[in-house]
Amino acid sequence: MNDSAFHYVDGALHVEGVPAASLAEQFGTPLYVYSRDALTRAYRAYADACAGRKATVHVAVKANSNLAVLNVFERLGAGFDIVSSGELARVLAAGGKASNTVFSGVGKSAAEMREALEAGVKCFNVESIPELHALNEVAKSLGKKAPVSLRVNPDVGAKTHPYISTGLKSNKFGVAFGDARATYREARDMANLDVVGIDCHIGSQITEVSPYLDAVDKLLDLVEQIESDGMSIRHVDVGGGLGITYDDETPPDIGDFVRTLLAHFEERGHGQREVYFEPGRSLVGNAGVLLTRVEYLKPGEEKNFAIVDAAMNDLARPAMYEAFHRIVPVIERKASARLYDVVGPVCESGDWLGRDRELAVEQGDLLAILSAGAYGFVMSSNYNTRARAAEIMVDGERARVVREREEVKQLFAGESILPD
Template sequence: MSHSAFAYVDGVLHAEGVSAVTLAERFGTPLFVYSRAALTEAYQAYAKACEGHRACVHVAVKANGNLAVLNVFARLGAGFDIVSGGELARVLAAGGQAKDIVFSGVGKSEDEMRQALDAGVKCFNVESIAELDRLNAVAGQRGKKAPISLRVNPDVDPKTHPYISTGLKANKFGVAFDEARSAYRAAAALEHLEVVGIDCHIGSQITEIAPYIDALDKLLDLVTQIEADGARIRHIDVGGGLGITYSTETPPETGLFVRTLLARIEARGHGHREVFFEPGRSVTGNAGILLTRVEFLKPGAEKNFAIVDAAMNDLARPAMYQAYHAIDPVVPRQDAPHVYDVVGPVCESGDWLGRERALAIEPGDLLAIRSAGAYSFAMSSNYNTRPRAAEVMVDGGEVHLVRARETVPELFAGESILPR
């Protein structure tokens, strides 16, 4: 998806029909700004490609859990992929339906399992034999039968950052490919589980289709073996992970990606099964920006620093993954640019948002950090006792505050000092 929702109008960056200057003045900075139109466009690219097929979309809540964002997707008919009991509560509060929720994650607690069983989620993506046994016991206590798929690790290299690659033998996720068939036999023998599908997720920020096809082919071979053993696989969950453009990446167009996978499934004789897609970053990433204000310019012998009011606690991706986010002035100046490292106020050398950026800026100027709709606010923290940023949603010419900025007293409201 393009950055079309965030474009310059008369020399000022706008979010849809609203000036970013106006947003910063009204709500302060740092400020996350989301575009309803961009969220809708990105989701519809998946939904439209699924039309005419037995396929559906579950949005990965971990990428952006804001209630307003989830509600936009729920109104469009999305299902959801969750990885915690907290995310289940978020989806339900945002208007999502439990029957459209898939529960993933390697470490589900008994409490989380009970919560999801009682809500009536669509499926548990189980990631180990130990989890099968725990879920069977919890379902038995509740007098229910838990619908499950096993997350199979196909050992396919997605050629992405090692921290966000999830489908290799060395990763913590899923059941090893060569143990999957016996794991399905074990699951089928458990009284309080019902095998309904198979699941796979090979990583995040993947910018080519080939690794998906490799994983899918291995998965389809396995489905044939599992069904020969007597289990019935109703759905194939191909996971998420399609990348976005942060700088020069050229991921496949969403519709082409979806149609290619569906065509492969149908060509191999599995078209009667339902297919689940679980996008996260690709439906939220380029639908958000982070506005920040320049506090100081600090020239140095080796580097020039632009110190801004956003920091690694607001946007952890650069510090965590050496991730690139484009950084643009909200009101570009005509002066000659200087090269800066854009850094925050947090007391860590790793607190940087962009390195070696050519910018013509002065203290007080606003900057827009692009592609901040996924894994940005969701991963933010209160390190250095910094309140987390406000979030707003722009809808045409309207602006909605969808999360108020935290206050410092709220940060330690649950703490107490010793009585003596």
């Protein structure tokens, strides 16, 4: 198992102190289940490594935006990183503070800028010159100065899936490295902008430290040039993207990762800089599982299929990225295992959750899809008019519903047919 919060007791999978089978029986399947203990330990690994340093943690809301999850982090003292005004509303509803929230994203609308300025967000991570001009105009209309940091694209490869690599010249994100110094000068001269920092985010599911160090080196070289132009860069935002173990990956320990980056700032003579970390997957990924029930076992000439009640609409990562998630039985059987493709009921050949998995399983059995806490529920949809799963938070021996299961009638409540 990837996390000690998820473990077997006498052959039965438990989430902290609660049998997973009892959760499925009580709340139904498909079912997302999160461990408060796993969330807490992951956050504290970051926070403890930052202690005593000018470094802060801003949780990437896009990885898991459930209010209870965000509230766990808020109680631990986290800030937040958002990419929409909807995520800002979630942060505030979860008890978070706008003043400790960074607004990222490549396509902020004027309405979103206005909402964030009125709420008092900590900083805007701006990604283009047109966005700078738009933010300056919105801030002027409100009689405010917007705190800004430019997201710089350092052209550093993250050695990850191309869909989640964001720091190359060919990616849509950030200001090109060669244009960054001139763009900072342009921002400096806008009356309603306050230049406060610099930002980069090179990708996601990164399992090596070296790409981060390369990006930091390029950023700090640029900071020195920017400050020679008369600006003061108060913080450096190194983004998120640290990977987790889905299968056999060996990402660095969170604490070691943070300490290595902070030590590098000191080695470069920038130990006085405030550093922002924006973790998402590494906080929530291995703190959640998706429980699903086997509806049918379908043998075939070339493939055996375990058809389950979860589908690509519930967990999009396998279909979208060909991503691997371990799939384990909720109750271990002593029978011999067979190879199965674990697939859902959605009417698409791409509706698969795991291929060629060795499972001892029978119709009606429960399976747990591991490492589903990040980019699981948040990417789920209602494709095939399927109601989205419920979400549960386990805290010790208690389990609470933190999102009720949708009902089909809710899915078309806002629709109407044409009049006669």
